[in-house]
Amino acid sequence: MSGQAHRLPDRGLVDRSRTLRFSFDGRTYEGHPGDTLASALLANDVRLVGRSFKYHRPRGIVSAGPEETNALVTLRRDGRREPNIPATMVELHDGLVAVSQNRWPSLRFDLLSVNSLLKPIFVAGFYYKTFMWPRWAWLRLYEPAIRRAAGLGEAGRAPDPDRYERSFAHADVLVVGGGPAGLMAALAAGRAGARVLLAEERAELGGHVLAERLEVDGRPGVEWVRDVTAALGELDNVRILRRTTVFGQYDGLTFGAVERVADHLPEPPPHLPRQRSWTIHAGQAVVATGAIERPLVFAGNDLPGVMLAGAARRYLNQYGVLPGRSAIVFTNNDDGYRTARDLAEAGSSVTLVDPRPGSQASGMDLLAGSGVTALHEHVVIEATGGTRLKSAAVAPVGQGAWSASVRPCDLLCVSGGWSPSVHLLSHLGARPNYDAERAAYVMDQLPAGLHVAGGVAGSFDLDRTLSDGQDAGKEAAAACGFRARKAD
Numbered sequence: 001m002s003g004q005a006h007r008l009p010d011r012g013l014v015d016r017s018r019t020l021r022f023s024f025d026g027r028t029y030e031g032h033p034g035d036t037l038a039s040a041l042l043a044n045d046v047r048l049v050g051r052s053f054k055y056h057r058p059r060g061i062v063s064a065g066p067e068e069t070n071a072l073v074t075l076r077r078d079g080r081r082e083p084n085i086p087a088t089m090v091e092l093h094d095g096l097v098a099v100s101q102n103r104w105p106s107l108r109f110d111l112l113s114v115n116s117l118l119k120p121i122f123v124a125g126f127y128y129k130t131f132m133w134p135r136w137a138w139l140r141l142y143e144p145a146i147r148r149a150a151g152l153g154e155a156g157r158a159p160d161p162d163r164y165e166r167s168f169a170h171a172d173v174l175v176v177g178g179g180p181a182g183l184m185a186a187l188a189a190g191r192a193g194a195r196v197l198l199a200e201e202r203a204e205l206g207g208h209v210l211a212e213r214l215e216v217d218g219r220p221g222v223e224w225v226r227d228v229t230a231a232l233g234e235l236d237n238v239r240i241l242r243r244t245t246v247f248g249q250y251d252g253l254t255f256g257a258v259e260r261v262a263d264h265l266p267e268p269p270p271h272l273p274r275q276r277s278w279t280i281h282a283g284q285a286v287v288a289t290g291a292i293e294r295p296l297v298f299a300g301n302d303l304p305g306v307m308l309a310g311a312a313r314r315y316l317n318q319y320g321v322l323p324g325r326s327a328i329v330f331t332n333n334d335d336g337y338r339t340a341r342d343l344a345e346a347g348s349s350v351t352l353v354d355p356r357p358g359s360q361a362s363g364m365d366l367l368a369g370s371g372v373t374a375l376h377e378h379v380v381i382e383a384t385g386g387t388r389l390k391s392a393a394v395a396p397v398g399q400g401a402w403s404a405s406v407r408p409c410d411l412l413c414v415s416g417g418w419s420p421s422v423h424l425l426s427h428l429g430a431r432p433n434y435d436a437e438r439a440a441y442v443m444d445q446l447p448a449g450l451h452v453a454g455g456v457a458g459s460f461d462l463d464r465t466l467s468d469g470q471d472a473g474k475e476a477a478a479a480c481g482f483r484a485r486k487a488d
Helices: 036-041 111-117 126-130 137-150 180-191 205-212 221-233 309-317 335-346 362-367 462-479
Strands: 020-024 027-031 071-073 082-086 097-099 165-174 197-199 238-241 242-252 255-260 275-287 291-295 306-308 326-331 351-354 372-374 377-384 389-396 405-408 411-415 418-420 433-435 440-442 450-452
Touching: 020 433, 027 036, 027 433, 126 137, 165 180, 180 197, 180 205, 180 238, 180 275, 180 462, 197 242, 197 275, 205 221, 221 238, 238 418, 242 275, 255 306, 275 462, 291 309, 309 326, 309 335, 309 411, 309 418, 326 335, 326 377, 326 389, 335 351, 335 362, 335 411, 351 377, 377 411, 389 411, 450 462
Parallel strands: 020 097, 165 197, 165 275, 197 238, 275 450, 306 411, 326 351, 326 411, 351 372
Antiparallel strands: 020 027, 071 082, 071 097, 242 255, 255 275, 291 418, 377 389, 389 405, 433 440
């Protein structure tokens, strides 16, 4: 059993009074209630979690949310076996069994990683141009071999012992997303008297407030989330669906959602389904789905240890995990400066790399007294390592590798800005437009009956997010015939 070498003693929202044991690839580890599988693996210094689809290159945890593309695992056994689940969205429970995918005979020693050496041969269309003759061999030889080599997880073959339900819900106002904007929207619409249904895909409400060191009204943001959640619980006309992903928008403000009722348990209790499919009919809808951080591109940016800057902050502040002890933060915007500050204050040695001149970086005030070394007008041109990150080459903007300095590191955080999560808004044909001021695609022409608030609307500061959420909730309630009163 491995110890939690990267668990911080005084940060995070996990319950350290209880210890949970789980296994990954047959090895037992420990975590705490409140962890995800990803945060628990990082706490135990597990960096290698998968292999890439084609070349079988090493892959590590890159995000902290549903956008995770690398840390895809298979959960459970036998009929409950379920592949391709992001480790970032798996709630840790005692006895959890997870295995890595797309490797043989093991994750660390994957024979098909030889494909990485042969990548000059595997150009676009390689399979179709090469495996043409003899014709009979495609179905009998070539295709079966390619299918075994590619793919990700393998589904269970035994009968599924669990049951599933289909349910319907009607609401005056549907709020999608339980972050600060969604909470304010639900509170405003609920206090106006509207029937409100709030759907949040995580187990906990609060969104990015839980991952940041933010204050609301002079108190920690986490306390504000608890108070708002309690206020919503006192309203009989508000219903909260946790662990519920709204995946589709259809005609007539009809939405599809899936509730993971018992996925966080070893097995469902006899009286509960494992999952529940929802068809939701709403009079109005507030979409508060936030934003996704963009990566930055350089050689080796897929190595285990390269992570989104916002994800690093979430692992620090929500899960109490230090993702690396020697970190480089490569950012082209001021948001990355918060990651550099938080990492430094948690005990990491941090170098910040920003391609902009120092005069354009308003985040420098955050670094005062933090001990962070800031390199402006520099870029990361390459990350190096094997199954984990070892170092990064940093060079002045516009100059080649000859001018680069190699800096040892075990964590490389990247931030290329934020992209609003407009996916749900686009399902009926609406298209986002590029906003140069916010450097993001935002939806400025909304379908009838839809309202947006927070990051999905291009609002990236907490003050604006809270006011946006309140306004959207009031407007949605008013469109349903309810009069919203003024709230704090």
